[in-house]
Amino acid sequence: xxxxxxxxxxxxxxxxxxxxxxxxxxxxxxxxxxxxxxxxxxxxxxxxxxxxxxxxxxxxxxxxxxxxxxxxxxxxxxxxxxxxxxxxxxxxxxxxxxxxxxxxxxxxxxxxxxxxxxxxxxxxxxxxxxxx
Numbered sequence: 001x002x003x004x005x006x007x008x009x010x011x012x013x014x015x016x017x018x019x020x021x022x023x024x025x026x027x028x029x030x031x032x033x034x035x036x037x038x039x040x041x042x043x044x045x046x047x048x049x050x051x052x053x054x055x056x057x058x059x060x061x062x063x064x065x066x067x068x069x070x071x072x073x074x075x076x077x078x079x080x081x082x083x084x085x086x087x088x089x090x091x092x093x094x095x096x097x098x099x100x101x102x103x104x105x106x107x108x109x110x111x112x113x114x115x116x117x118x119x120x121x122x123x124x125x126x127x128x129x130x131x132x
Contacts, residue, residue, distance in 0.1 A: 011032075012031075026040055029068035029086070064083075076095075087117055088105070088106065
């Protein structure tokens with residue numbers, strides 16, 4: 001379910017099975033669309049200079065920022081501290097461990113940029129207000 005440190009823009013569509021884990025902030029921009037089983041994690045266990053093995057009681061919280069007009073496929077996992085740029089598309093099953101630039105189409109484990117949208121077309125549609 002949702003937690004109290006989550007901020008949603010207008011026209012956000014999150015499909016069933018989504019999980020939001022951790023205490024970091026989650027910001028999701030306007031016209032976001034997700035497939036089923038999205039997972040966003042915003043907290044990690046502390047293992048660096050820990051007082052116990054494999055980790056101690058300390059948690060490290062990092063925000064996840066998803067900008068406007070992002071589409072993520074089914075079963076995407078987004079890890080703490082990641083920003084996904086405007087208009088990005090994340091392929092089904094991707095594990096996003098690093099920032100994804102604006103207009104990028106990324107996939108894999110870990111997610112890597114495969115190619116970019118037609119940026120001129122994207123900007124023209126945005127100016128026209130052609131949103132789904």
